[in-house]
Each structure stands twice: as structure tokens, then as C-alpha cells.
Amino acid sequence: MIRMATIGTSTITRSFLDAAASVPTVDVTTAYSRDPERAAAFAADTGLASSVSDLDALLASPEVDGVYIASPNGAHGDQVRQAIDAGKHVLVEKPAVPTSAEFVELADAASSAGVILLEAMRNCYDPGMADLAGLLPALGTLRRASLAYCQRSARYDKVLAGERVNIFDPAMAGGALLDLGVYTVAAMVTLFGEPERVVAASIPIPGGADGAGAVLATFDGGLVVDLSYSKITASGRVNEIQGELGTLTFEHVAQPTSARVALLDGTVSDHTFDGPSNNMVHEVRRFADLVDTSGDTASDHARTLATLRVVERIQSAI
Known part of the structure; x- marks a missing residue:
């Protein structure tokens, strides 16, 4: 059993708890927040056994094997580093950190410490993404693809009112690219690899x-x-996704659930990808399997690094 604590009290943490409840080898016991009242309220609301507002104490606890980090993007690096130094396994929300260089440093530290570090990029662990990849050969030579994730944040109104909001704060690595655009980048890397050129x-x-x-x-x-x-x-x-022999369309880039392949010869086929409504389950299972088996994270880290490199190139092109 992997005993875990959460760092962060946002909506995505609640989704993680829902997903973790479906993974028998994961037991989430503790909620952390710098604000003790918020930590206690979150633990009580989600049914966690305990809460803590002292991160050092949390990471020193022999009752915690790993942490799920869903704090603001800009806080990920330091918290991941602290957890690794304390000998804890880490599942960290996307983007793991803002830069590829920092992720290389953290991945090396995790390897040296003998702990698992995994980025929680949910669409990449969803079997629906592999199902999409399996349909691509029918399209012939691929020529065009268009991927999107556009969702208006309720917090944008606070920004317009002059408030500071973490997810829109550049100092906290906030903004649309690192919050939602990164899903499209990760999907592109997963399906097609790293591009040669980028304009943005x-x-x-x-x-x-x-x-x-x-x-x-x-x-x-x-x-x-x-x-x-x-x-x-x-x-x-x-x-x-367009190929010389046909076109594939699919639903949400962060959670592909269905696809249609329409070939130029008139053949049309519809495909449904069965899975849980909360596809974070797949990343939690991958994390648990890696921890249980001391597994190899090389392919996981390679995809994370490729995605971060592309993100950096986008930022440089803007």
C-alpha cells in the first residue's frame, strides 16, 4: 500500500482523490496546505484522516510514502525537490515544472534517491490516446492536424477586476499555455513526436x-x-487529423472518448474508447505500478521532457 498526502486544495486535487479511490494500492491519508484552517477544512470535506500545514513535518513523517503535488505551477519545483530529498515518491501535476532543464535536474535527483517522479499528464496515460494512434495508419501519409483546448476560466473575471490569481500570474508560471495549451502539446508529442519548427x-x-x-x-x-x-x-x-487517404476527428484532447475515421473512398467508421469518467485513474495506476515495482520511468520522462522543450520553443517564438 502506498500511503500518500496531497499538496494543494484545488479542484484538480479533488479529482485526484476520486481517481485514487479506484486504485487499491493507493491510500491517501493527509491533506497539506500552508493555511491550517484550509488544510483541515479540505481534509474534513474529502474524508481524509488528517491535515497538516507544516511541509517539513509532512515530508519527515514515516507514515507518508509519497505525495501528489497540485500547487501553483511555480511552486512545483521546490516542493518536488523537498519531497525527493525526504525520500518520498512524487506524482506532480502538469506541467511538472516550467522548464526542461529543471525537470532533468529533478529526474536525476529522483533516480539517485531511489524514488519515483512522474508528471500527471492525464491524456498521455489515457488508453484512448493509444487507440487514436492505432487508427492513424488508415489515414495514409499524415499532412495536417488541428488540436485545441479552449475553456474560459471563471477566474478570468477576477483578473479583469484587478485581482491577482495564481493561474494567471506569470510569477507562478500561470497562463493559458502552461495550464491548457500544454495538453495539446503533449498530445502532439505523443501522436507525432517533436516538431522541427515552431511559430506561435x-x-x-x-x-x-x-x-x-x-x-x-x-x-x-x-x-x-x-x-x-x-x-x-x-x-x-x-x-x-488529416491524411492523404482520409480524416480522423475526435473529442476532447485531454480525454479522448470517441473518434470518427472518414476515408476518401467513402468508408466511415466510428470508434468509442471505453474508460472511467475520471481519466486521472490511468496516471494514478501508472504511478502506483512504478512505485510497487521500482519501475523504469525513462519513457515517461522522455515524453515530459519533449513536451517541455516544445513549450519552451513556443514561449521563445511568441
């Missing part, structure tokens, strides 16, 4: 963060992929 544009909002953006990525061999992301507008459009 973004829309700045009060406070200096990016509220929305677009990316055009090109691959050797003649594939062009556009990525769209926003936290200030909304869209329900499908994602699309």
Missing part, C-alpha cells in the same frame, strides 16, 4: 500572462499541426 502567437491579458494562443508546428516529411488554447474564450470543436 499569444494574447496577453492584464498582469502579463497569456490568455490564449496559437501554434503552428511543422515536421520533416510534410506534416503541419496547429494548436489552439485559451482560458479567456471557449470552444467545443472537435480535433482533427
